[in-house]
Amino acid sequence: MTTYSSELKDSILTKLLPPNNVGVPQLAAQTGIPRDTLYGWRREALGRARRPRASTVPAGTLGSEEKFAVVMETATLNELELGAYCRRKGLFAEQISAWRTTCQQANAPLTSTTERAERRAEQAEIVRLGRELQRKDRALAEAATLLVLQKSPGDLGGARGRSLAYERRVQVSEYIAQACAEGARLSRACAAVGLSERTLQRWRRDGAIGGDGRTREHRTEGAVRTPANRLSPHERQAVLTAANAPRFASLSPHQIVPALADEGCYLGSESTFYRVLRDAGQLARRGRAKAPTRVRPQPLEATGPNRVWSWDITYLASTVQGMFFYLYLIMDVYSRKIVGWEVYPQESAAHAASVLHKAYLREGVHPGTLVLHSDNGSPMKGATMLVMLQRLGVVPSFSRPAVSNDNPYSESLFNTVKGRPDFPSDPFDGVEAARRWMTTFTAWYNTIHLHSALKFVTPAQRHRGEDVDLLARRDALYQAARDDNPTRWSGPTRNWTPPASVLLNPGKPPREQEKADTNMT
Template sequence: MKYSEERREAVLKKLFPPNNRPISEVAEEEGISAATLYLWRKQARDDGQLLPESGADSEGWSSRDKFNAVLETAALSEAELAEYCRQRGLYPEQIRRWRQSCEGANERAQAASRRESEELKQERKRSRDLQKELRRKEAALAETAALLTLRKKGPRDLGGRGRMTSALDRQQAVELVNEAHAAGARLKSACAELGIGLNTYRRWAAGGHDKRPDAVRPKPAKALSDAERQAVLDVCHQPEFASLPPAQIVARLADQGTYLASESTFYRILHDANEQHHRGRMAPPRQSGPPPRHRADGPLQTWTWDVTYLPTAVRGQFYYLYMIIDIYSRKIVDSEVFASENANNSSILIRRAVLREQCCHAPPKLHADNGGAMKGATLLATLQKLEINPSFSRPRVSNDNAFSEAMFRTCKYRPDYPTKGFESLEAAREWVHHFVQWYNHEHRHSGIRYVTPDERHRGLDHDILARRHQLYQAARAANPERWSGDTRNWTPVGPVWLNPEIQNDPRASLEAA
C-alpha cells in the first residue's frame, strides 16, 4: 500500500523529538507495519533529519544522533538554539557538551593518528634494524664458512716480513683469497688467515715475480776486503791453529796483540770457504724427534708406569713405589713398594697387573721412561713373553710420561702423606694400598668429568654423566633466569692421547719425514 507524503510526515513527527515514541507503539496505533516505519526512519536519517532511537531520552541518544544535533545547531543563535532544544526535549547545555565532545573526539582522533603514525615509524625503524642485523649475521656466517674452507685448503703460514715466497705459492694464495672473498669473507680476514697483509695480497695479485734473489746488491762499506778475508783463512791454516775452533783462535790472537775479525766473522768466512764442518769423535748435535704418541679409545689399551722415591725415617734411604696407570680411565691397575729398584721387581709387577686385569690375549701398550728398571734385560724378556709392545720416552726429556708424573704429585700431596718418612716397608705398602683404594673408588678425577677411575674403567661413566645432565636440565627449567648460558658440560670424555700432537709443532714435519 502506498501512503501519502502528508501521512508519512505525520507519522514521522511521532518519532521525532521530543516525542520519541517507540516504533512498535506507533505501528500499532497507525496500522502500519513496523518494517515500513523502520524504512521511513532510515530514509529520513539519510536525508539529514534527526531521528534518535525510539524511546531513548536525550542522554541515551546514539553518537550519530548527537553529532547530527550538533551539526543542525552549529549556525543557530542563542534564541534559535533555545527554540530547537524545546522542540526536541533537549537542553542547550547538552548541545554544548555534545559539541565539546565532538571537538575532543576530533582532537583524540588526530592524536591517535599521530600516535599510529609514530608507532608505524618506529615499527619500520625496527624492521630496518632487524634486516640490517640479519644481513650482518648472514655476512658473518658466510665469512666464517669461507674462512673455515680457506683454513682447510690453505697452505702453511705465508706471512712474515721479508720472507721469500715462491711464485706457485703466491698464485695459490691469491686464488684461495679470491675464492674466500667471493664466498663472503672480507679481504682483510682472508689474508690474515694465510698470514699475509692486504698490500702483500694486492702486490701478488698484480703479478710479477720476486726480484730479490736476482738483485745485484752493493757490497757494504764496512765489509772485509778480499785480502782481509784471505788473511783470516791463512791464520786458520797455520799449524798452530789448524786444530782449534774460531773461539780459541780469536783468544790466542788477542794474547799476541793481533785482531783480524770477530769470532762470528771467522765462522762466517770458514763457512763460505766450505771449511766449517763437524770434526772429532763427538756426535754432532741433533734435534730430538717427536715424542711417542699413543691413543686409547677404551680401557686396557695403553698403560704408563714409573717409579718414584718414598722417603724413610732414615735420611738418604728410600723405598721405591712402582705404579701402573691406564691412561684411558686413569685407574691404577697395580702398584707395589719395593726396597730396591731393579728390572726384576718391574717384571713381577707387570706380570701381576696383566693377570689381574685378564688382558693376556690383548696386552696393552706399555710406556715408560728410560731408567734401568724400565729397560733391563729381565723386564724386556718378560714383555716379549707377554707380547707387550714397550714404548719409551725420549732421552733426557722429562715430560713424555705426564700421566705418571701427575699421579705421583697427587699421591705425595695427600693430606695424610707422611712427610717425615715411612717407618717401615710394611707401613709404606699399607699407606699406598689405602691411597690406591681411595683414588680408584672415591676420587672424582677432573680429567674424566669427575667420575671415579673405576667407574670409567668399567664403562659406568656414560650413565652417571647422563643423570647429571638431566639433573642440570631440570634445574635450569625450574629457574631459567639463573642460567645465562648452557649448563655444565657432562659429556663423557672421548679418546685419550699420550703426548698428543701440538698444532704448529715444528717436530711434526720431522715425524712426517
C-alpha cells in the first residue's frame, strides 16, 4: 500500500477544495494518484469542514433569556435574512415581532412621578386580583371535587341507623379522603355523600374502617333474607288472574289498579303488578310502535359556491376563569370561504340566526338553493334559528348525535383558527379584542391563505371562480418545464385540476369502486 506524506496531501487538498476546485480526473492524471484515493481525501476534508446542524427548540419552551437573545440576534437582519433565520431556528417571524414589542415595552422609561404611582397602583391591583383568583380557584376546585364525589359513590342519605356493608364503608371513606386531599373540606365532603362527620369518625375510630356491629349472629353468611311483606303464591296468582281477565287483558297495570279500587278490591300497587308480570314472563312490548332507527345523513354535494354551508360554535378563552366568548363561524363547503362570523358573550339561537341572516344577504343567496349543515346543539335547533331557516328558504341538515366527523369542515377550520402562530397566547380581554383578531384572521384566511384542499389557491379565488384559469396556467408552466428538461421528470406532472365538487359525509364507496381505486393506485 502506497503511503503519501502529509505535505503532499495538503497540497493536493488545496487544489481540490474551494476556491481552486480542480477536478479529480485532472489531478489523477497529473500526479499519478488513484482517483479513489483523491475522492476519499476530498470527502474526508469536506466532512471535517461541515458545521453541525443547529438544533431547534420549540418556541413554547423558550425562556425569557432565550427570547431576548433571539431579539438581539435578529435586530440587524433584513427580511430575507430574518426568514432564513426563522427556518433554521424553527420559529415564526410573528413570534419574534411579538417578543421585540414586549422587550420595548418592558424597557420603556417612566417619564413622571404620576406614571410611577399609577404603575405601583396597577401592580398592587394585580397582586390583589391574583389573591382573589387563587381564592376562587380553591373554591372552584372544591366545587368540582364535590361534584365528582357526588357522582362517584352516590347519595348515601336515608334514615338514621341504616346499615352499610363493610366494602361500601371502605369505598366511601376512600372517596372522602381523596376529595379532602384535593382541597375539599371534610364537612362539605361528608355532606356531599349524605354522611355526618361523627359517623365517619366512628368508622375510623381504631385507625381502620370497622364493620357494622349489629350483624345478627344467627344469620349464616350468604343467606338471603325473605322480606316479611313478600307476596304469597296465592296472592301472586290473584294478581296474574286479575291482569289476564278478559276485561283487563288489553289494559296496563296503571289502568287495572284504579279500576279494581273502584270495585273495592286491592291486590297490590302498579309496581307490584309489573313485578309479578315480569317474573311470569308476561311483560313483552305490545303495540305497533317500533324502536327508532338511526340513519346516516345523506351525502351533500357542493358543485359551486353558496350551495352547501357548514357552521359551528367554538370557545374563546377570556381573562375570567370559567367564562368564555363564543365564536359563531359559517363557511362555504365548496370554496372553504368564511362567509359569516361573529363573537358573542352568550350562546343562543337568536345570535346564530342573526349571523346567518347577515351572511345570507351579503352573499346574495337565492331561496331554495342553499343547505346549511351543523351539529345537534341547542343553538342549531333553537326555534329562532329554525324560523329564520324557513323564512330564508334554507334547507337544514344535522349531524348524527355524538358523531363529530359528520361536520368535519367546521372542526378543521377551528383547528386552523387556533393553530395560527399569531393566535394570542393569553386570553382575550373582551369581546371587542376577540372581534378585532377574528377580523384580521378572516382577511388572511380568505384572501392570502393557500388552501391545500383547493390545490393551493385562496378560498376567495375559489369562491369567485378564478381558480380554474390560475390552475390552468400552473399546469401549462409545469408542462413547459417538463418539455425543457424531460430527464428530471419520472412521470406525469403535478395534477393541477381543480376539484369539480365537494362531498359532505360521502360515506363508504361500494366495493367495486374500492377495487377500481386500488387498481389505479
